[in-house]
Amino acid sequence: MKSTQDLSWFFYTSREVMIGSLGFGGSNPLRLQSMTNTPTADVEATVAQSIRIFDVGADLVRITAQNISEAKAIGEIRKKLSDAGYLQPLAADIHFNPAIAIEAARRVEKIRINPGNFVNLFPGKLRFSNEEYDNELDKIYQTTVPLISVCRKYGTAVRIGINGGSLSKRIIDRYGNTPQAMVESAIEFLNIFRSENFHELIVSIKASDVLTTIRANRLLAQAFVEKGFQYPIHLGVTEAGEGEDGRIKSAAGIGSLLLDGIGNTIRVSLTEAPEKEIPIAKEIAASALKNAAHKETARKFFETVSPFVHYLNENEKSSNIKPVVGIQNNIPEFSLQIDLLRNMFKQYSNEKMAIVWEPKVQSAIDFAIVAGSFLADGCGNAIRVDTQKDTGSYYQTALSLLQTTGRLITRAAFTSCPSCGRTSYDIEKILKQVKEQFASYIGVQFAVMGCIVNGPGEMAGARYGILGSKPNHVDIYFNGQPVLKAIHQDKAVAELKKLVDENEQH
Ligand code: SF4
Incomplete structure (x- = not known):
């Protein structure tokens, strides 16, 4: 290593x-x-x-x-x-x-x-x-x-x-x-x-x-x-999913690399119409360019933080207190930058560090790239959202970023492929239903995949999976194995619910 x-x-x-x-x-x-x-x-x-x-x-x-x-x-x-x-x-x-x-x-x-x-x-x-x-x-x-x-x-x-x-x-x-x-x-x-x-x-x-x-x-x-x-x-981050979760995950994964100068072409994989991927790819590209990291600052930061293996900041390691999200409204206009975070960490690496997000001046994508990079490297102990408006939705975005960077798990995890010519059922609709039905199963991983050719490998680690098997039909997987075959898509979520009820305490 x-x-x-x-x-x-x-x-x-x-x-x-x-x-x-x-x-x-x-x-x-x-x-x-x-x-x-x-x-x-x-x-x-x-x-x-x-x-x-x-x-x-x-x-x-x-x-x-x-x-x-x-x-x-x-x-x-x-x-x-x-x-x-x-x-x-x-x-x-x-x-x-x-x-x-x-x-x-x-x-x-x-x-x-x-x-x-x-x-x-x-x-x-x-x-x-x-x-x-x-x-x-x-x-x-x-x-x-x-x-x-x-x-x-x-x-x-x-x-x-x-x-x-x-x-x-x-x-x-x-x-x-x-x-x-x-x-x-x-x-x-x-x-x-x-x-x-x-x-x-x-x-x-x-x-x-x-x-x-x-x-x-x-x-x-x-x-x-x-x-x-x-x-x-x-x-690219494969199987990023849809909606805001898919966008935050893509921004954190792709953007973190771009801002450190890695990457020449990108594909954002959303379980949505493919033309919807390009506007978000443009936003990630523009944001990463704007937030490009300073090499010397990064060099000093990575003297302490491993770029290749799991690292966790000393404060969380010693206190065992997971990151939290708070809402405030008390700072002047402020746009978070990766160099600022890395410099602060270098100075105060044992201290509790809050990451401030002011949605009025920084988009969710911008924030997900900068804060996502820092959180993914095991740094930061809190997100403070500085806003008076839409507090609930910004709170959820912050939680989504903590979940996608593996720092705080507050909901089920969803993996879904973007679908391709191999998909022959309504994956977008089924994914939405699965997310609505199972969001509260904290830490349980669900996958919704377009096909049984590549899907089983690519959803590896998911406890439950719905995978397209023939036109309008899916197979349902449990712990990597198909347990129900050729279920019509209209019955898929109900069948999965029965399986989940049998196996989860909720
Ligand atoms: S090959 Fe299968 S799993 Fe991969 S994107 Fe296409 S449908 Fe999804």
Whole structure:
């Protein structure tokens, strides 16, 4: 594990990678992206949704390709968008199947592959000898080389997209299910592409948990600096959910990294219409730019606070008193800044520290980025909201930020994917119902996921889950296992309630 003093991640810079005719990384502005959730085979609907996403300011749209015919449909979507004057790049999202990746790479500007499920030489295996480990890696190499040659021929960029919920069993066996494992998984794939002298690469490491997202991406930047890699980094918090919770979670996770200079492109994953992700991505981007951390202040702060592993301020550690939220109305206009917080902490690290939020001068997103970064690093003992108006709603926002940074749990935790072409039920409606029904189950984790293909891995840790299994139907999971199958979506929440009643004291 990296030592606290090891701060070379702070000096990570990326080179420019071209995706189509658009540069990512280097001196380019932060690029914003989203993903369609229409069935990819429905070319007209996917074109229309892509246009809606581009029209609100996206730089790139990603589309899932689950099979060869969908990879080909993305080619048609590309053509129709170009004919309509939308020349921005498209990315095809691939899981499980290198042949689909090759088809898609011929048709769009970028493909995303997931190293966790790209090649699986030993299905079901959990423990790997060194020889088996190397054999699987060799198989990945052999499978990836033909893809690299297609990408080179067609000028297609590749995102190596690590997801905390779908790490390969091989990686987990060697490194555990940890932020370091996510980084190692990325480096293994990067090395394969590098050995073929292919560098049109972007890397992402995502998790549904804000703390894991922050630590893993700092470790990735650190590894890049140590190895002299300069690939742009794509940021996102997966399964962030919807409404204010999803926005606060995304701001805290993505914004914390951006303000320390990590990240070249972002995707905010909300369980809402994808075009709604772009305005919030813009707000996060603008806020992080405005609140960019001063490197020297950060360096001193991280001499005390570990950037990579759990840290808790001395005051809370010794008193065991959790952070609190209070409402006040007694200070002049004040806008919180990360440098101010980090400087104060350096001076008074054993003292109780309150974080002040004045909603009149600082938006919830702005506050979630600055205070979220500080709280996620284990600092701060209270949030004081300085307002006379809407006290209840600001109070809830502050609680939401404490919950998302893991500092104070006051409600159930909800994980939900943004949905994609694999989703065939009304996930947005079911998520709202689940949140209403179960919010008061403090600390219990519920997941609402679009599909049973990636959903079980990506909701890892959730006690209860509703996952789309066939059109208008879901499977219900308990402790990671399906316990009710093919339930009509209209009955899903009632069935889940029975299960919860059987298992929770409430
Ligand atoms: S869990 Fe399934 S439906 Fe949801 S975003 Fe991932 S692949 Fe798409």
